[in-house]
Amino acid sequence: MNSLVIWLAVILSSMAAGVIQSVTGFGAAVVMMVVLGYVMEISQAASLVTFISLFLAGAILFQVRKSLELRRMLLPIAVFLLFSTTSILLTDYIDLRALNLAFAILLILLSVFYLFFKRKRKHRPSKLTGLACSALSGVCAGLFSMGGPTMALYFLEDTDNRASYVANLQFLFVVTGAVNFMTRTFTGLFTADMIPLCAVGTAAILVGRVFGRMAEKRISKGVAEKIIYISVGVSGIICIVTELLSHR
Numbered sequence: 001m002n003s004l005v006i007w008l009a010v011i012l013s014s015m016a017a018g019v020i021q022s023v024t025g026f027g028a029a030v031v032m033m034v035v036l037g038y039v040m041e042i043s044q045a046a047s048l049v050t051f052i053s054l055f056l057a058g059a060i061l062f063q064v065r066k067s068l069e070l071r072r073m074l075l076p077i078a079v080f081l082l083f084s085t086t087s088i089l090l091t092d093y094i095d096l097r098a099l100n101l102a103f104a105i106l107l108i109l110l111s112v113f114y115l116f117f118k119r120k121r122k123h124r125p126s127k128l129t130g131l132a133c134s135a136l137s138g139v140c141a142g143l144f145s146m147g148g149p150t151m152a153l154y155f156l157e158d159t160d161n162r163a164s165y166v167a168n169l170q171f172l173f174v175v176t177g178a179v180n181f182m183t184r185t186f187t188g189l190f191t192a193d194m195i196p197l198c199a200v201g202t203a204a205i206l207v208g209r210v211f212g213r214m215a216e217k218r219i220s221k222g223v224a225e226k227i228i229y230i231s232v233g234v235s236g237i238i239c240i241v242t243e244l245l246s247h248r
Contacts, residue, residue, distance in 0.1 A: 009039045014052055014201040018208020021056060023216050024231045025169045026148030028053040034238055047190040050181045052201040056209060057173035060166065067163035068171055077175050079134035084176065087142025103140055104239035107149050111233025125157050141176065149232045156228060
């Protein structure tokens, strides 16, 4: 693949990712993986995405750090890491295509439910629901590098305001992303020659963050929630399309 194409793909996908995650709280990794997965090896793309999206999550978390509910995050993070690590170890024994399609369909169904059938009155989800979402997200993160959508839905219901929703979700991404990045570095999947692309991608995603914040300030709470629900469904559709195209 032409190196210029790779550089452009990193820059443009990173900027788009910065805008999307600033508005919805998640989605950066999904956007970048869809684009970069076509211009470089999946392992290289995943390593770049891990680093760049980790930096974005850290930047967002720093800005909303006062809204972080740390005590409520410890158990979900522990469950997430347990299942994501286990999933990585079991990758060779799982039919990833069938599981990926099932996960995509689940995201679409959840999106439809929250958009059209969910009652307006808000109830906090139970601890069991939180653990189930953490486990499911951990599995999806370990197998597909896409653990954000289900946790986004959970935190949206489990927090009282948008700032706490964003802070809790970004904290999850920072902790789990850091563990993922260290694992990739120690196993040789992340190498020194990726640093220039990481630097450019990080700069681009922060530019996207600026535009995303401008858009975020103009969006009401109700509209923001609908965007999040739609984004979950779009993530599922992207999953299905990517899977079908990869097996043509």
